[in-house]
Amino acid sequence: MQNIDRIYMSRKIEFQNIRERLGAHIYYADEQAIIFNDDALNILKLIPEHSASLILTDPPYHSTKKGNIVNDKAFSSDDEFIGWMECFAVEWKRILRPNGSIFMYCSSAMEAKLEMMLSKYFNVLSHIVWTKPNEPGFDGWKGKMKKEALRQWYPHSERIIFCEPALDGNLKRSYFGGLLKEKRTACNLSGHQLTEMIGAYGKVNHGGAVSNWESGRNIPSKEQYNKICASLESCGLQEPMPDYEDVIRPFEVNANVEFTDVWTFPSVRPYKGKHPAEKPLEMLEHCIRSTTFENDIVLDCFAGSGSTLVSALRTKRHTIGIEIDKKWCESIKKRLQSFALLPTEGVDGFKVMKGCLQSNEMPTLF
Structure with missing residues (x-):
């Protein structure tokens, strides 16, 4: 799926x-x-x-x-x-x-x-x-x-x-930062090692993007997140990582x-x-x-x-x-x-809005 x-x-x-x-x-x-x-x-x-x-x-x-x-x-x-x-x-x-x-x-x-x-x-x-x-x-x-x-x-x-x-648990009280550190630690990886595996080097610190992600300073792109998941799974992570849409705000x-x-x-x-x-x-x-x-x-x-x-x-x-x-x-x-009651363009069972519905009266169609 x-x-x-x-x-x-x-x-x-x-x-x-x-x-x-x-x-x-x-x-x-x-x-x-x-x-x-x-x-x-x-x-x-x-x-x-x-x-x-x-x-x-x-x-x-x-x-x-x-x-x-x-x-x-x-x-x-x-x-x-x-x-x-x-x-x-x-x-x-x-x-x-x-x-x-x-x-x-x-x-x-x-x-x-x-x-x-x-x-x-x-x-x-x-x-x-x-x-x-x-x-x-x-x-x-x-x-x-x-x-x-x-x-x-x-x-x-x-x-x-x-x-x-x-x-x-981290500088910015970030949910993703805590999750990443927990999973990385479970795989016995240092921040520097995970950085090398995904190629996310920083310009200043050797921990690179991993260090920034774990502190909550910023977040990975979806492509970077997929690399994180693949790297952790290759190192024996027992449970699969959540979907990107369940992790990143x-x-x-x-x-x-x-x-x-x-x-x-x-x-x-x-x-x-x-x-x-x-x-x-x-x-x-x-x-x-x-x-x-x-x-x-x-x-x-x-x-x-x-x-x-x-x-x-x-x-x-x-x-x-x-x-x-x-x-x-x-x-x-x-x-x-x-x-x-509005006309629809059936998308996943959702009504696609074609009226204004600003007031409580029946909508005026566009």
Whole structure:
């Protein structure tokens, strides 16, 4: 079986396993998506470990104190809120694949405290500033602000904390670094010997690329990884090395997409039935495409409007959403059912998105 087929089947089996294991708790499910209507912590504790490749989620901000968002006004202090979010961090680390990623939206007021907490469990790689520009011709609420009444700079932007699982044992707390050292040591090879076998010499140290990989400074290409696997197996490695897609955290950007840590995706314009914290599909799809492979599982434990789930389907991923408010679960269900009615270009059983689905109404085809 080709590698890509093996990965596809692996992810599909993992998704079906979650669906069967948590069947009694499911609000709605189809072959690509699952919705749970429950407190997110209740469901997260039931999800098998190392199931999700990406956690893309938008928790209550706490600092905004919005009455129309569940739990946004539930905490009497910042510390109480951070303690609650740490319960999620513990479950996220267990559920996330070792080469997975997290995007967590938050307010500028809480970003520093959240980043400090998350750094106990994850390598925080970036804190992204989403500037939320208005579309041409749409003034939005920024123009209505009475600037003279302000006592500090108005928080027009939002933050997105981007991180990966951290495993102690090397300089950068890299999962792959630890795995490579473990397998190399099991074969009684020095870093210099493995370097010679794969021809990955460094310009400064004799350990070359192997030393850098094991410290977590950088990662091998797929070609280099295949050489590593072949070299270790030739030296008697008992168990085969995992597939590249199960080891290396994907990160794919280019000059045609947002590649800096300042993002300019326009916010979602008001419409009847809009979720108060709805995020634009284009931005969510950018997160998903950049950090996952097709068929991976994308998890949103504060699903809200369901835009993360729709974005995952548009990019041919499996997806799981958890939402405590039944009203929004029903709204997500309708969006997913609308998606299922779209014309398809049958690719591995996935619907190929041809409609916009930005709102909860039936999509307008391109």
